[in-house]
Amino acid sequence: MAAVHGDAHSHGHDDHHPSGIMRWVTTTNHKDIGTMYLWFSFTMFLVGGFLAMGIRAELYQPGIQILEPELFNQFTTLHGLIMVFGAIMPAFVGFANWQVPMMIGAPDMAFARMNNWSFWLLPVAATLLVSSFFVPGGAAAGGWTFYPPLSVQGGLGVDLMIFSVHILGASSIMGSINIITTILNMRAPGMTLMKMPMFVWTWLITAYLLVLVMPVLAGTVTMLLTDRHFGTSFFNAAGGGDPVLFQHVFWFFGHPEVYIMILPAFGIVSEIIPTFSRKPLFGYSSMVYATASIAILSCVVWAHHMFTAGMPTVGQLFFMYATMLIAVPTGVKVFNWTATMWQGSMTFETPMLFSIGFIFLFVLGGFSGVICAIVPIDIQVQDTYYVIAHFHYVLVSGALFALFAGAYYWIPKWSGRMYNETLGKWHFWLSMFFFNLTFFVQHFLGLAGMPRRIPDYNLQFADFNMVSSIGAFGFGLTQLLFLYIMISCIRSGEKAPQKPWDGATTLEWTHLPSPAPYHSFEKPPVVN
Amino acid sequence: MVSNTDTKANNLMKKKLLIFALIMFVFGFALVPFYEKFCEVTGVNNLLQPDVRVKENRVDEARWITVELDANTRGLPWQFKPLQSSVKIHPGEPVDVMYEITNNSDREINGQAIPSYSPRNLEKYLKKFECFCFTKQVLKPNETRQMPVQFVIEPDLPPEIHTVTISYTFFELPDGASAIRK
Ligand code: HEM
Numbered sequence A: 001m002a003a004v005h006g007d008a009h010s011h012g013h014d015d016h017h018p019s020g021i022m023r024w025v026t027t028t029n030h031k032d033i034g035t036m037y038l039w040f041s042f043t044m045f046l047v048g049g050f051l052a053m054g055i056r057a058e059l060y061q062p063g064i065q066i067l068e069p070e071l072f073n074q075f076t077t078l079h080g081l082i083m084v085f086g087a088i089m090p091a092f093v094g095f096a097n098w099q100v101p102m103m104i105g106a107p108d109m110a111f112a113r114m115n116n117w118s119f120w121l122l123p124v125a126a127t128l129l130v131s132s133f134f135v136p137g138g139a140a141a142g143g144w145t146f147y148p149p150l151s152v153q154g155g156l157g158v159d160l161m162i163f164s165v166h167i168l169g170a171s172s173i174m175g176s177i178n179i180i181t182t183i184l185n186m187r188a189p190g191m192t193l194m195k196m197p198m199f200v201w202t203w204l205i206t207a208y209l210l211v212l213v214m215p216v217l218a219g220t221v222t223m224l225l226t227d228r229h230f231g232t233s234f235f236n237a238a239g240g241g242d243p244v245l246f247q248h249v250f251w252f253f254g255h256p257e258v259y260i261m262i263l264p265a266f267g268i269v270s271e272i273i274p275t276f277s278r279k280p281l282f283g284y285s286s287m288v289y290a291t292a293s294i295a296i297l298s299c300v301v302w303a304h305h306m307f308t309a310g311m312p313t314v315g316q317l318f319f320m321y322a323t324m325l326i327a328v329p330t331g332v333k334v335f336n337w338t339a340t341m342w343q344g345s346m347t348f349e350t351p352m353l354f355s356i357g358f359i360f361l362f363v364l365g366g367f368s369g370v371i372c373a374i375v376p377i378d379i380q381v382q383d384t385y386y387v388i389a390h391f392h393y394v395l396v397s398g399a400l401f402a403l404f405a406g407a408y409y410w411i412p413k414w415s416g417r418m419y420n421e422t423l424g425k426w427h428f429w430l431s432m433f434f435f436n437l438t439f440f441v442q443h444f445l446g447l448a449g450m451p452r453r454i455p456d457y458n459l460q461f462a463d464f465n466m467v468s469s470i471g472a473f474g475f476g477l478t479q480l481l482f483l484y485i486m487i488s489c490i491r492s493g494e495k496a497p498q499k500p501w502d503g504a505t506t507l508e509w510t511h512l513p514s515p516a517p518y519h520s521f522e523k524p525p526v527v528n
Numbered sequence B: 001m002v003s004n005t006d007t008k009a010n011n012l013m014k015k016k017l018l019i020f021a022l023i024m025f026v027f028g029f030a031l032v033p034f035y036e037k038f039c040e041v042t043g044v045n046n047l048l049q050p051d052v053r054v055k056e057n058r059v060d061e062a063r064w065i066t067v068e069l070d071a072n073t074r075g076l077p078w079q080f081k082p083l084q085s086s087v088k089i090h091p092g093e094p095v096d097v098m099y100e101i102t103n104n105s106d107r108e109i110n111g112q113a114i115p116s117y118s119p120r121n122l123e124k125y126l127k128k129f130e131c132f133c134f135t136k137q138v139l140k141p142n143e144t145r146q147m148p149v150q151f152v153i154e155p156d157l158p159p160e161i162h163t164v165t166i167s168y169t170f171f172e173l174p175d176g177a178s179a180i181r182k
């Protein structure tokens, strides 16, 4: 297909590509793009982390010390937006770029040029978002869920956020179209759907969720924009609109969105657990069905975020039971991972440690989720630190731990070098300790009634908040260790063999050297 | 180079998925009328419809409620105010209050008022029989109009409530639009 590869690296494809910065700007190679996604998301992780440090520094003691309330609210809002749209989601897309073609035996992503586009939209969106701190009135401050009326009233910062979300949405939709097409049309001969690695399955389903709900988010922010500037009244109560309607359309996107951030994590863990247990994944097909059921159910539970917004009792009951139902396929997955480890000859390298940590803490987050789903309890804990604890257990020790696990697992294939195992273990145990120090106590704060998104608090909450802040500073510092481990691995790690993990069975380990060559599987492998 | 990128099959798939994404974009907007219809059918949120008058009127003479009246406009050159800023009433007693609008501009304008109550859940106890918010209001240039609101606050209003607020905001309806009904 000279049409695509014809420009930069045509037929002399070995290591022939533009060098310097232009290589990265013009690249259409899935590995280059994957690398850029990963570095981008790590950068945003540091930016979002900086905001989190600001939040925890302010909450270290009662009273207002560092951040004025307006700025504090901007910090919480942008922390959420940046972590969700800038750190976690692009990181998973980075993994998909690197791994999906290699795991299904395809030479590249289906639409190489579009792939380049979907990446380069991200820095634009991120710049808009971050620069909104410096415009008059500051960044959006109404929470990452940008409910009206605040988001209708806010200043220029809200407009920048809206544009940024538009761009991020376009990037995600393009990325998903690419991933779906690659997976459905470009598998190596013999790789039937039910032989695909779990990671590929979870991404296929995630990508479908993305094309399903991302456009709805785009529509929502468009309505918000026209309410702000073109006199419509979709959400503006003063003009006959309905702010509760916003919450419905937002969460119609928002709940599937949280599964968009966790399904690929399930996929990564489902690759790592069998490798280090030296056993095939237990219940592969039930894993596939569980993933699909989670995705479908996730589209009909959105109003569990709105139990206090006013809803008829039948509605509350429906959304309560539907939400609890999601715990069933999730439980199937946890059961399968445990069964995979059962009687396996396990070893505990860093990827495995992060995966096991993931299972433990994600389950805790799932439990607090089920508790939030119980209407009478949720009416108490809504908008308190209990909810903060819940979603950090599923997003930090869930999605983020899985990303760390995946990075340690695949870095030998990507860079051709091994990371420092001792330091990796330190990274894991420190993360584990500080994470729990930060977030476990937030359950108690929430149950005792400490509201979220408020820069000051009653004296009775002081001790737990100090503990939580100390944990947060420790967790933040620990992540610099991760950066150090990765850089020193890429620069000067020991040379990695083709298959450093003897239990690994997927194509990138069995068929490709380390580091994986710039162009791999130009001739598709045969899968039996 | 053996590569199957950008084949016909892939492009077809891309087209289908793009169309699907577009449909979902439109679906987001379609949720708005769907939601309004849903609220209308299930009777949630019917602030713009008259309530039925109940025959036996228990008036709780022992209790006094202060009803504060509030008026706002949004984006239209009208002056809008209640003729009395608050009234003291007994629960169960029918009340009449008067609002006044003046069109200060030199063009004809269609307006619609949207009510909003405080405290929360007041709409359960506030029954409106007559209100200018049930229909759109058309004002000629410089016309002034007085408009009544007739309501009852039911005696089962929770006893801890002593003051309630009824607020209206007028906004402009595009020419030819009918009144908003929920
Ligand atoms: C068994 C699975 C789960 C259940 C039953 C569940 C249930 C809930 C409920 C009922 C709420 C609303 C709480 C409130 O606002 O009062 C909530 C909030 C939240 N959940 Fe979950 N959840 C589950 C898994 C997850 C997962 C896997 C993620 C993401 C990876 C997630 C992310 C979130 C987030 C981000 C919020 C807070 C949104 C906000 O208000 O800012 N949840 N969850």
Ligand SMILES: [Cu+2]
Binding pocket: A254, A255, A258, A301, A302, A304, A305
């Ligand atoms: Cu949810």
